[in-house]
Amino acid sequence: xxxxxxxxxxxxxxxxxxxxxxxxxxxxxxxxxxxxxxxxxxxxxxxxxxxxxxxxxxxxxxxxxxxxxxxxxxxxxxxxxxxxxxxxxxxxxxxxxxxxxxxxxxxxxxxxxxxxxxxxxxxxxxxxxxxxxxxxxxxxxxx
Numbered sequence: 001x002x003x004x005x006x007x008x009x010x011x012x013x014x015x016x017x018x019x020x021x022x023x024x025x026x027x028x029x030x031x032x033x034x035x036x037x038x039x040x041x042x043x044x045x046x047x048x049x050x051x052x053x054x055x056x057x058x059x060x061x062x063x064x065x066x067x068x069x070x071x072x073x074x075x076x077x078x079x080x081x082x083x084x085x086x087x088x089x090x091x092x093x094x095x096x097x098x099x100x101x102x103x104x105x106x107x108x109x110x111x112x113x114x115x116x117x118x119x120x121x122x123x124x125x126x127x128x129x130x131x132x133x134x135x136x137x138x139x140x141x142x143x
Contacts, residue, residue, distance in 0.1 A: 016040075019036055019040075053125075054080045054122055055078075057122050057123065057124070057125060057128060058077055058080070058082060058122045060128060061082065061122055061123070061128065061131070061132070062077070062082065064132045064135070065084055065135065068135065068136055068139060069087075070086075070087030070088065070139060071084045071085060071086060071087055071135070071139060072084060072085045074115070074117060080121060080122050081119055081120060081121045081122060082119070082120065082122065083109055083117050083118065083119040083120075084117060084118055084120075085115050085116060085117050085118075086116045086117065086118060086139070087139045087140065089140075090116075090139070090140065091116055092108040092109075092110070092116040092117055092118055093108060095116075095118055095138050095139070096108055096118065098137070098138035099118075099120075099134055099135070099138045102133075102134040102137060102138065103134070104120075104130075104131055104134045106118045106119065106120040107119050107120075
């Protein structure tokens with residue numbers, strides 16, 4: 001169960017009713033009683049506030065990519081990451097290398113119909129400007 005992110009989130013945000021239902025459906029090698037008890041005692045961050053903060057940061061990142069031109073956001077991102085096509089004339093691998101040389105890790109994704117695309121995490125507020133600058137420079141819009 002812990003191998004699936006949605007199940008990890010459900011486990012740490014749900015009450016006993018969900019956990020009991022999960023226990024009934026789980027394979028014999030699932031979480032131990034001790035692990036479940038531990039998860040129930042762990043103080044959790046403000047998940048609603050965290051979700052709102054990342055939504056706002058993601059929207060700013062999407063707007064920045066659109067303003068730069070040449071990079072198209074793929075789909076309608078709703079998580080703490082997004083994917084986008086790289087500008088014409090550069091491969092996703094070269095774009096990834098440029099970002100890495102600027103201290104930003106991104107990954108290539110080749111599952112979108114052959115598009116040269118990148119997947120990246122939404123940065124926190126303190127790093128958004130640095131990431132936007134790296135995106136601009138990696139796309140060829142600066143040194």
